[in-house]
Amino acid sequence: MRTQILAGLVCMSLLMACSSADKKETVQAEKPVAANTDEVQLTDAQVKNAGILTGKITQKTMHSTINVNGVVDVPPENTYSVSVPMGGYIKKMIMMPGMFVTKGAVLATVEDQQYIQLQQDYLTSQNRLKFLAADYTRQKGLNQTKATSDKIFQQTESDYNNQKVLVKALAQKLRLIGINPEILNENSITRNIKIYSPISGYVTKVNVNTGKFVNAADILFELIGPGELHANLTVFEKDAASLKKGQEVICNTTTNPEKKYIAKIHLITPNIEDDRTTTVHCDIQNSDHKLLPGSFLNAAISVGNETVDAVPEDAIVKWENKYYIFEEVGTRLYKMVPVEIGTTVDGFIEIKTNKQLGTVVTKNAYALLMKMKNGGEEGE
Template sequence: MKNKLNVGIICMAVLMACGNPENQKDISVDQAVTVNTNEVQLSAEQVRNADIRTGKIETKRMYNTINVNGVVDVPPENTYSVSVPMGGYIRKMLLIPGMMVKKGAVLTTVEDQQYIQLQQDYLTSKNKLKFVAEDYIRQKGLNQTKATSDKIFQQTESEFNNQKVLVKSLAEKLRLIGINPLTLNEDNITRSISIYAPISGYVTKVNVNAGKYVNAADVLFELISPGALHASLTVFERDAASLKIGQEIVCTTSANPEKKYIAKIHLITPNIEGDRTTTVHCDLENAGNKLLPGTFLNAAISVSNAVVDAVPEDAVVKWENKYYVFEDLGSYRYKMIPVEIGTAMEGFTEIKTKSRPGNIVTKNAYAILMKMKNSGEEGE
């Protein structure tokens, strides 16, 4: 009887213990179990529902991208300021900014009485040169026979040489204003000259109008060569050391960000300004007609091209300002491992940490992080 009583007491104690919620732990398929502070155990159903996938760390060729700003510019050697060699009145002018002109086209016609005077002086000096030349030859012959003194011959020779210099200088002045001295005669003296386009390009500035008097120092027009546009970019000191001549750059504009302009570094200014920046000049290879000087540019420069270890971006999680990946320990158990990340490009992130885990979670790593932290909080 005593033995039966003892068995009954034991059975009741077991039933009471099973009925106490504090002494049992029901783990459903939707609940993750935190093994320790950096490991978590999931169920097969949890892994399947979260679409968690694993894989190896890959080797990728990656590079850093420096984002800079700048403007479309024109090299000084491809910008032309057109002026008139001698002052005069603008007689005819039909240019407006933005017009395309071809090399040799007449930009404007200028007239003044000094052009007439210059042509007159040239023709007069040229005629006098013929007389002086003949006199020189005659005096030379007489001097050889001692029929005239050496002094008279030397005076004649000096006048002949001075006249040659005068005719030569007047001829060059005529060429300077666009008049050919070889074809000039008394029948084709003109009071006007034409100003021609020195290059084929676009007119960017028109500073005169018909009837205005201009001086030799005045700039009438400014032209640019359309094929000579380049990008002038502002680069910070810390990034300038990573650049090199010939490096390719991709540029876009705010007006049309979808259109990509390709440029190559032509010159890096060897000077750092007070704001710790320098200027990088790049040749634009596909500028086209719609890209105008002064246009604001956004540019991306690729640097540090190297082969690195990388994982998909979805494999890296951030927790409390640190980065982690999850190592697959098998049997749906995962360990959170701290890593140092580097460049991110085309969906992959560089892993700089020397120690390399085996299989890692490559997709939906954040789902594991959330289940780990949630289960940890519930356990507390």
């Protein structure tokens, strides 16, 4: 009896094992094969509700931009350093940084005894020139009649010519310090000279004060003219080769980012510094009083005008830091294709990928991405 019961139990165990194996095989057979995760199928209603449109990749003439930084600068021809030619003591000055002065305005009054000595030397030399001129005329007449020797006449002629040189040299020294020798006489000798502004512009630096002694090499004031301003931009070595004279630059300041200043490249420094950059000089076309020298600039340089493959911005999707486009590979069947993008201009994005793509989704591509990822992947 026990033997029969044991045999029955063994048979039941074998039957249960076989049944379990059959069920496992059935479940494995019924499990669906994973679908292609790069493709998504929609119905006509889904395409209509999502507003999906398709089209061909188009050819667009586009330019790229290089974003750089720089500062507002004044061209060297509009920057002036004012000094006194012969040195002296500052007797009077009322200049302050930021003041506007007109050309010819008096910036300072300087006095020194050497100015008196120079005027004295000029007037004395001029009087001696008159005497030597008369003596020269007399000796010339005597020499012609052989009443005097050639040596005496030659010496008189030499003294006369030397004195003319001396008078002219002293006259130029007087003009250098602002004294007109044509109107100078014994009654107009002065111990003061005036320093005049060479341009109409703004005072940027004042390096002296009343009573200070200054030398000829000292800079008293620095002025800038209100002419055209420059933008000095710093460009990296890898971008410098793309630049050329005349290219347009759009600039703005950090204090007024909404105001756009238009500039043109005027000069590219043909040298790369140790930090692998070079300097690009640009003429600002629409500068105003709000644009101050030394202001920090953000700038975008337009480079290249090439015909490239492009699609609307709405055709590109970004997933896991990569860019994709959807190609229509069947009836309402779309495949996600990785692409490399380039410049964005006027709502279009350059496609750099060298793939022969047919019809692509041009609008609401993100609706396809959401449908694909929500239905087939876990987490983003």
